[in-house]
Amino acid sequence: MTDIVLKIEALSKSFNGNMVISNVSFSIPRGELSAIIGPNGAGKTTLFNLITGNLVPNSGGIFFQEKEISGMEPFNIVKMGIARAFQVTNIFPRLSVLENIVATLVTHRRGNFNLVTPIRKLKSVYEKAHEVLEKVGLTEMAQRQSGTLAHGNQKRLDIAVALALEPKLLLLDEPTAGMSPEERWQTVDLVQELWERLGITMIFIEHDMDIVFRISQKVRVLCYGTLLAEGTPDEISKNEQVIEAYLGEEV
Amino acid sequence: MMTKERPTQMRRATSERKHWVVSTGFLISLFVLPFVLNKFGRTGEFWIWVTTEMVIMALFATSLNLILGFGGMVSFGHAAFFGVGAYTVALLMKKTGAPLGLALLAAPCVAAVAAAIIGWFCVRLIGLYFAILTLTFGQLLYMLAFQWYTFTGGDDGIQGIPKPAFLGPTNYYLLCFLLFLICLLVMRMIVNSSFGLSIKITRENPERAKFIGINVRRYQLMNFVIAGFFAGLAGGLFTELNRFAQTEFLHWSRSGDAIFACLVGGMYSFIGPAIGSSVLIFLHIFIQQIHQSLVEIWAIFLGLILLAVVLFAPEGLVGLYGRIFTKSEASEPGDATRKK
Numbered sequence: 001m002t003d004i005v006l007k008i009e010a011l012s013k014s015f016n017g018n019m020v021i022s023n024v025s026f027s028i029p030r031g032e033l034s035a036i037i038g039p040n041g042a043g044k045t046t047l048f049n050l051i052t053g054n055l056v057p058n059s060g061g062i063f064f065q066e067k068e069i070s071g072m073e074p075f076n077i078v079k080m081g082i083a084r085a086f087q088v089t090n091i092f093p094r095l096s097v098l099e100n101i102v103a104t105l106v107t108h109r110r111g112n113f114n115l116v117t118p119i120r121k122l123k124s125v126y127e128k129a130h131e132v133l134e135k136v137g138l139t140e141m142a143q144r145q146s147g148t149l150a151h152g153n154q155k156r157l158d159i160a161v162a163l164a165l166e167p168k169l170l171l172l173d174e175p176t177a178g179m180s181p182e183e184r185w186q187t188v189d190l191v192q193e194l195w196e197r198l199g200i201t202m203i204f205i206e207h208d209m210d211i212v213f214r215i216s217q218k219v220r221v222l223c224y225g226t227l228l229a230e231g232t233p234d235e236i237s238k239n240e241q242v243i244e245a246y247l248g249e250e251v
Numbered sequence: 252m253m254t255k256e257r258p259t260q261m262r263r264a265t266s267e268r269k270h271w272v273v274s275t276g277f278l279i280s281l282f283v284l285p286f287v288l289n290k291f292g293r294t295g296e297f298w299i300w301v302t303t304e305m306v307i308m309a310l311f312a313t314s315l316n317l318i319l320g321f322g323g324m325v326s327f328g329h330a331a332f333f334g335v336g337a338y339t340v341a342l343l344m345k346k347t348g349a350p351l352g353l354a355l356l357a358a359p360c361v362a363a364v365a366a367a368i369i370g371w372f373c374v375r376l377i378g379l380y381f382a383i384l385t386l387t388f389g390q391l392l393y394m395l396a397f398q399w400y401t402f403t404g405g406d407d408g409i410q411g412i413p414k415p416a417f418l419g420p421t422n423y424y425l426l427c428f429l430l431f432l433i434c435l436l437v438m439r440m441i442v443n444s445s446f447g448l449s450i451k452i453t454r455e456n457p458e459r460a461k462f463i464g465i466n467v468r469r470y471q472l473m474n475f476v477i478a479g480f481f482a483g484l485a486g487g488l489f490t491e492l493n494r495f496a497q498t499e500f501l502h503w504s505r506s507g508d509a510i511f512a513c514l515v516g517g518m519y520s521f522i523g524p525a526i527g528s529s530v531l532i533f534l535h536i537f538i539q540q541i542h543q544s545l546v547e548i549w550a551i552f553l554g555l556i557l558l559a560v561v562l563f564a565p566e567g568l569v570g571l572y573g574r575i576f577t578k579s580e581a582s583e584p585g586d587a588t589r590k591k
Contacts, residue, residue: 052462078464090462092455103452104463112449112465113473115441119448165463 003030004066005169005201006051011060011070013043013050020046022225023060028169033195033202035212038222039246044205045087047222048171052084053077064169083167087174087205089154093147097138097157100146101129104164129164135197136160136190152183156190163194172204176211184208188215209247213237221246281428285421299420300492305532306427307488309525310434312512314481319510320518321442322474323454325382327506328389331369332362332479334501336486338396341409341496351415355430355487362483363476365392370475374468377457386503393501408497412490427488434481439521441477450474511553515560517567526568531556 006028013021021043028034036044049055051062053074062070069077092100105125106112119125133139136156141149146157155175162170175191176184192215195202206212212219213233221228221242228246229239236242284302288295315329336358343349343357369388376384396403403409418426441447449470453460457467490496499505509528516527531553538545538552564571 054461073466074461075464075466078462084462086459090456090459092452092459094455095451099448103448106445106448107464111445112470114445115447116444118440118443119445120443122445161459161463 004028005030005032005064006203007061007063007066008051009061009063011047011050011062012058013046013055014058020225021050021057024222024225024227025060026220026227026230028201028203030201031199032217033192033215034204034218034220035216036203036205036220036222037207037209037212037246038228041224042222043225044222045173048084048173048205051077051171052082078165081166081168082171083162083165083169084171085155085158085162085173085175087177089151089158091146091154091157091161093145095146096142097133097144097146097149098126098129098142100157100161101132101164102126104161105129105132108165132160132164135163135194152179152187155179155187159190159194163198167200170200170202172202174205174207176206176208184211191215209237278432282425285424289421296420299424301532301536303420303424303427303492304489305529306424306431307485307492308508308512308528308532310431310488311482311485312509312516312524312528313435313438313521314478314485315506315509316513316518316521316524317438317442317450317474317478317481319513320520320524321447321450321454322471322478324377324471324475325510326373326385326475327382327503327510328369328373328385328387329478329482329509330501330503330505331385331389331392332366332482333486333489333505334392334396334496334498335365336362336483337490337496337500338403338409338486339483340487340490341412342402344412344491345409348413351418351491355484355491358487359480359483362486363480365483366476366479367472370472370479374471374475386506389501389503389506393498393503396498396501403498406498408495410495412494412496414491414494418491423492427492430484430488434484435525438477438481442521446470446473511557513567515556515567517564517569517571519566520569523567523569530568 004027008027009025011021011024012019024047036047038044046055050057050070053069053072053076057070060070061068064077064080064082067080069080069082092103095103102119102122102125105128106119106122109125111122130139130142133142136159138153138156138160141153146154149157155177159172159175172191176187179187188211191202191204194200204216216233218231219233219236220230221236223245229236229242231239237247285299288298288302291298311329311333315326318324318326318329339358339361340354343354344351349357369385373381373384373388397406399405449460449465453465453467453470460467486500489500508531509524512528512531513524514527515531516525517523534552534556535546535549538549560567566573
């Protein structure tokens with residue numbers, strides 16, 4: 001039996017009667033790097049919002065390591081080991097790059113209620129923060145104010161913040177959105193490298209089929225809120241339904 | 252990387268040393284001040300009274316800034332906790348004959364409890380709604396003190412609060428100054444701690460804070476209670492200074508004064524609100540000294556000052572000082588929030 005990290009069962013979510021996710025079920029085995037694709041408005045980000053607790057499903061269940069997590073508060077879900085990076089960069093813009101990570105690490109280590117120790121005295125946190133920044137290649141920019149970084153680097157920082165939480169499951173919402181082609185491939189390489197090195201289970205949303213087919217082990221296609229297909233990149237690229245609904249005539 | 256970092260570190264070290272020299276000198280002169288003023292008879296005594304008020308209001312403004320500058324939440328109800336502290340001291344000393352020490356200990360604690368109750372509701376809302384709700388609760392307490400004649404004395408307030416014999420103007424100033432310093436150090440410690448950083452990130456991006464595992468409301472509530480605690484002490488000290496407590500202490504305009512102090516001094520610096528508060532009080536008295544009738548148009552002066560600050564020194568006096576005297580950062584160390 002494979003080790004299932006995330007199991008989604010008959011999940012449905014509607015906004016004002018509009019079904020955005022309808023009856024979606026799938027399971028993610030531990031260590032998988034998978035992609036979710038689908039046309040705009042297919043419900044991909046909504047799915048992430050449901051998994052991370054930002055939205056509460058109308059029906060169905062989400063199980064993380066066999067524990068039901070639907071309906072839990074986002075900050076509690078994070079503590080269980082699910083982290084996410086955002087489609088639109090979502091960092092702490094007026095803090096330095098390093099402080100972004102330090103704040104995350106402090107939270108991760110449940111040290112927030114320490115009112116006494118100056119943050120600068122927490123040597124081990126700073127060491128760890130530098131380590132995290134090195135992983136994503138932001139060491140040089142540690143002291144920069146994070147809001148002044150180039151877009152690509154802000155997205156890297158977003159990923160770094162998620163990584164600092166040492167997640168078991170990492171959700172990346174369009175990690176390459178809005179990047180130049182060059183940055184795009186750098187980020188893809190980064191994602192793949194992190195996955196190989198850290199062995200985290202990762203799910204990413206992506207529109208660029210070249211990227212999807214190159215790095216993902218498994219692809220799931222969402223279309224109008226339903227799971228249209230699920231399979232290896234090869235299978236998906238040959239799936240007629242998917243071609244018709246999303247990929248177009250030729251890939 | 253090390254070669255890049257070293258000069259900045261050195262520059263920071265020298266600017267920090269300069270910082271230390273300036274603040275130590277300033278503190279010593281504040282300590283000596285009443286003894287000098289004592290030489291000037293009645294005028295001197297008046298100015299001791301004024302500086303005592305400045306110190307107390309600096310404490311009040313600094314406490315508000317924990318919510319406003321560091322927490323990023325505009326509260327129009329901070330005077331509520333100032334007032335609760337004030338009435339706690341007044342009632343305890345007048346009605347039960349409690350000693351000043353006990354009353355001053357109780358004031359922040361009662362204010363913190365009030366802050367916990369009011370804050371529990373308020374942190375559920377954000378932005379404008381939060382501001383309005385704090386205003387509502389503040390005015391609610393104001394009306395309560397106004398109407399509950401038998402308990403609070405209504406609009407007469409509570410007069411004739413006893414003053415221990417040894418607490419002359421000079422000694423009372425020193426007591427306030429000492430307590431102010433202690434509170435300032437404690438608040439500074441909180442701001443620089445892990446908790447302080449967590450508060451800053453809930454200000455920066457509450458949405459993201461949630462997704463790194465922070466229970467945003469709980470932190471905001473805790474911060475609100477801490478701020479209420481110090482505001483309560485300020486209120487208690489102010490009551491003893493005036494030897495009365497009145498409903499005006501609870502009025503929202505007092506919250507407004509503290510907000511103006513934060514704006515003028517610079518709410519993204521730790522010491523800014525204290526400076527802003529002192530400067531505003533000084534100007535107020537100064538104008539009064541020029542001509543009594545000028546006080547009636549104080550609001551116009553205040554408006555002009557605020558206009559100037561917003562247009563030319565959006566980071567307040569501390570930001571202005573930083574821009575003029577230090578080319579690097581004028582900020583509190585360990586915090587890159589100053590520059591846009």
